[in-house]
Amino acid sequence: MYAIEVIGLKKQFGNFWALKEIHLKIPRGSFISILGPNGAGKTTLLEILEGLQKPTEGMVKILDKEWNEQNEVYLKHKIGLCLQETRFIDKLSVKEILNVFGSIYNVSSDRIKEVISLLNLEDKQNTYTEHLSGGQKQRLALAISILHEPEILFLDEPTTGLDPEARKNIWDILLHLKEKNKTIILTTHYMEEAEFLSDYIYLINQGTIVAEGTLNYILQQYGKFITLVFHFDTINQKQKQTLLKKIHKEKDFYQYEFFNHNKGIKILLKEKNHFIQIIEKWIQLLKQLKIKISDFEIHKSNLNDVFLFLTGKHLNE
Ligand SMILES: Nc1ncnc2c1ncn2[C@@H]1O[C@H](COP(=O)(O)OP(=O)(O)O)[C@@H](O)[C@H]1O
Ligand SMILES: [Mg+2]
Structure with missing residues (x-):
């Protein structure tokens, strides 16, 4: 069974085709990067995989199940999401926010502590979210997305706009999650990020996958x-x-x-x-x-x- 299987996915907004004909076969436990410039269709693709948007055409299966009313609760527990931009309630502390999300998924207080430590947020537990730096906010968003120990993690440009050190911190955390055999789907427009983290890369442009494979394969195939x-x-x-x-x-x-x-x-x-x-x-x-x-x-x-x-x-x- 694939973690994600997509056949002939298309998405239309008005007259505009944001996704033209997408096919994906993503094995469980792999780290996938979807690499492309602004406007390529990365967020649209991710949101369809996450069940937040409906495709115009095509089939999307997550863990062999399609997004429908019957599967929704099951799938929502299996996936974690980190959206391109997350807004928190300003006057809640890091710990309070995690408690709120934890209660939605019935997460134990031990798990919350574990996640705080994994994301290096111990020092910031009692800080209001409005006072967090960009990198810390991104780590909090990541913390929320993994609280309920999802099997598949979707990360939409988790390091865009961060300084190199904050980016490196996120990479370390992602490598740790990779070791835990999670399936991770990351979008990015940073070549280095895709190179450093992923087992398999999709290059996407104007709603079309223009190349895919391991880094070595892509470079050998197209980089002559x-x-x-x-x-x-x-x-x-x-x-x-x-x-x-x-x-x-x-x-x-x-x-x-x-x-x-x-x-x-x-x-x-x-x-x-x-x-x-x-x-x-x-x-x-x-x-x-x-x-x-x-x-x-x-x-x-x-x-x-x-x-x-x-x-x-x-x-x-
Ligand atoms: N809700 C929408 N309505 C109309 N056009 C949209 C909508 N969402 C995205 N688009 C368009 O689809 C294209 C892909 O957008 P997006 O998936 O956000 O790209 P990326 O995340 O790669 O920057 C862009 O041209 C964008 O303007
Ligand atoms: Mg985007």
């Missing part, structure tokens, strides 16, 4: 290119036109993009033996155009590059 990045001082329109002309003649490029207001260019180059000559040619060209290179990077493709290659877009647009 090298990424060159030239940083330079802002170039003028004439210089840019000349570069564009050269680019369009080049058959060994997959994708390119000017970034940071024309202060650099990123080029995805086919993995070929003569890439050194191509780099030399480009350095020559930039020199001829009197474009001063301030920095240069070359690296094997990562998930951001694969996403750019497949969609022409950036993950964190």
Whole structure:
């Protein structure tokens, strides 16, 4: 039995298809990342899996059961949710909030203590939620979602907007939950997060899954290119036109993009033996155009590059 099985899922809002044709088969105990930029359809997909929205078409099964009146109570006990934005009642302390949610699910006071300690919220137990930092709020939301020991956990961008340290704290907690063999479905637009945590990644763009697999599989399958990045001082329109002309003649490029207001260019180059000559040619060209290179990077493709290659877009647009 799969933790989650989705066949031919579509979701329409008015004339707009937010999800086009989604298929998922998620084994129990796996950590899944749904990676895509803003507007890709991540929240819509998650909310359908969570039973909060209805699909327009297709089948969704959680632990072999569909969302209907008959299964609702059962499924709600089996899943935990952390929404993209959680609002708490300001004038309740962390402990009071957990007690309120605990009473809904008949959770013991020992379990509440355990969760407080797991989420590193001991120091904040008596703090009003309005005085928590972003990272602490996110940890409280996570605490609430796991109180009743759900088997499947849905996390919608749990680290968006957090500073690196707070993000790292959440990652540690998620790794701990992963060890406990929970099925975890996380959405994110941070490539590093998907790389670090997940067993399996779905890349999603405009309501469509554009690639899926383990990190290694995706990189091997789609990442057969090298990424060159030239940083330079802002170039003028004439210089840019000349570069564009050269680019369009080049058959060994997959994708390119000017970034940071024309202060650099990123080029995805086919993995070929003569890439050194191509780099030399480009350095020559930039020199001829009197474009001063301030920095240069070359690296094997990562998930951001694969996403750019497949969609022409950036993950964190
Ligand atoms: N209730 C709704 N009504 C109309 N359009 C919606 C609604 N919810 C989401 N959308 C649209 O569907 C697309 C996907 O949104 P969402 O699932 O929130 O993306 P993500 O979570 O990946 O940023 C967006 O274009 C969004 O504007
Ligand atoms: Mg979202």
